[in-house]
Amino acid sequence: MTDNKVLSGIVEIGRGMATVGKHLFRPPVTLEYPEVMPELSKRFHGRLCLLTKSSGEDLCIGCQACARVCPCGDLIQIEMHRDDKKQPVIDRFTIDIGRCIFCGNCTEVCPVDCIKMLNDFELADYSREALVLDKSGLSLSGEESDKYRKEHGLEPHVE
Amino acid sequence: MSSENEIDKPQEQQSETVTPEPKAEEQQPIEPKEVKEPVSAEAGEAPEEAVAEKPAKPARKAVTPKASAEEGAAAEPSADGEAKPKAKPAAAAAKAAPAKKEEVPPPPPEPGRYAQLLMANGFKPVPLGNDAGGIEMIELNPSELREACQFLRDSDASRFDLLVSIAGVDWKTSLQAVYHLYSTATYQKLAIKATAVDDKLPSVESVWITADWHERETYDLFGIIFEGHHKLERILMPADWIGHPMRKDYKVEDPRLVWNER
Amino acid sequence: MSTTANFPTTSQGVFLEKDIDTNDMVVNIGPQHPSTHGVLRLITTLDGELVKEIEPVIGYLHRSKEKMAESRSLFQYQPTIDRVEYLSSFFDHYAFVAALEKIADLHVPKRVQYIRMITMELNRITSHLLWFGTYLLDLGATSPMFYAFREREKILSLFEDLTGARMMYNYYRFGGVVADMPEGWLDKVRAFLDEAPKRFDEYEAIVSKNPIFLDRTMGIGIIQPEVAIQYGVTGPTLRASGVNLDQRKANPYCCYDEVEFDVPLGTKGDCYDRFVVRMQEMRESLKIIRQAVDNMPGGDTADLNKRRESGDETANDVELQTYGKKINLITYKPPKGEAMVTVESPRGFLGCYMITDGTPKAYRIKWRGASFSNLSILPELMRGRLFPDLMSIFGSIDVILPEVDR
């Protein structure tokens, strides 16, 4: 009985080792990360950004929808007023990326597809304040926005 | 990071809950109403009920500040300050209830399968109809809760041997515990509701061992005292926590959370 | 218990019997301990190597998920529930979303149900794979974890394609899902389905007959079915004791009544049975996914889009949409009502009890975590057992602490 157990033990451990050993000859499945960047999907929940019109002007209409659905309280802060022609002007638009949980709620409710997510995931910084992004830090340029819309199958912006 | 929000949220939320309060109160009178229906006739019941209901409310009011005062002086001023404004909408809602009843008489729910079974065996369950998912709900008097649970577990016709969860609910005027049962033999589900009298309910630990932790959790978060539980202690919150956080009138006044202010 | 074994006595008589303290010893394990899979504290009373009493102390991960629901609208609250049970958050979302769908009587298109079913089953595999890796790590085997994570990684990439996130998906919506599958996603799933069984065979080759593994799991931590039910134990842990209770079969939700699968059952209820049941469950999940992929209403998104472009009216059927009826997520006010939805999560009954009162917020949300009840059986299992068995037993009931504390 003991003999059998010892024998089967050796066989089984040998079988396990052989399985493990096979992996020596397989290509590695890991990525050399900082040198090789992973290919992320288009839907990746990365850093938030604000798309702009093709001309580079603000697309956001200051409707506060994104701020209202954010689960993290006052993380999106928007101040706006309307100019003489009743057009919205965004005075201040800050997002505290440090507290964002990248849930994507805000991107989903925006009526003009303005707030979107990039594939950028390297967000570490030296201070918390640096993670509070303001409008200039968030906005993409006109060309970048057009490119983004094209890649992500959004309707091109029309005046 | 987000935890900071989570903790200071309840403070903001306190002011927000004041607005929906009347709405929630409307819902409240409906339940005791159903309690009466099988017993007394429809007509003439409404005024009587409004009277009968009032003493029940101050009863809990009197208990709550006392309970929190025992646990710590810090909670005392808030409990006192709150009892008064809260009593008013409660009374108003009770007055409004009879008028509302004439408009929409709620159809009395038919006793379901398990309500009938309990009735046939000498218990007095109050059928509450089905919930949105089709689970039968019954309300039981706390005095017969344990016996009824034991019966439901052992009877061949029900065999509710698995206690899925105990959910406390603070209806502002009373505390309620909702027991969700499941039968591993027939795959049926049942929800039992019991309204705490003076924040007290009998423990069903002797029926299902798992009730031990579930009751501790409900005690921890709602302050329902389960009489007969062998060791009713806090389970999720730290042992020195003040107050019962899931109550609607709970305010974060713990001095240890001050650093959390943003 | 006094030990009167023959201790070596020197000329000074140092090792006298009375010098050996035979009182009980209290050992505190955790809260920060790698084998507790999170932050769990176990106060163990030991008598020599025997565990006399063990008391789990929980609550270190309490994030007040239920309280958070009171201050957030339903849609605002939804992303945070990923964290209830973060290894299989699709199940949290399903319970939450289904509870509201029942209260508000929202129609869910068939295609959405199938997508949900595929994602949930894939999620079950990731969860079991993680359990497999960490369980063997607890028992001292290092390499299986890397293999398990390799497969898990593949599924997570699939999820990333679909939802944009690897763990916190936030993908289901009331009456639908955020977006349809990306084109070609089903083919990727098929490719995974073809490969996975080979990998599972590999795992079994490494461990399931390994004598060390067998010694540490067979006949250890036996749970009697009646005891398990008394303690509210559900899921694979209960099924390993031979109780045929799988809500996917017993109370079919989603579209589980349209797929064929078996419910693996154990016989003895020991750690080894729990291992076997989970390994087989992964294969059953593959079966479910394959059927769902093949019978997906509308097929791959690319086909569907082509049909839509060519003006095929049937492709715009409501059953093929991503939403039954789109609701305004910002202002949505559910009707009054209440519902309890329990789903068969990888650990057992995961329940969401929701009471709504006509405001955008839920009046009460209660989470029933499977691990919460499953963990409560640990003291019973450990009483009188050897201390080294602790990690073997504790690991085998697959507790995940965020779900215990919520």
Ligand code: SF4
């Ligand atoms: S991704 Fe989520 S957490 Fe971040 S800003 Fe948008 S809504 Fe808020």
Ligand code: SF4
């Ligand atoms: S939802 Fe869109 S348009 Fe509205 S405030 Fe936010 S970013 Fe601007």
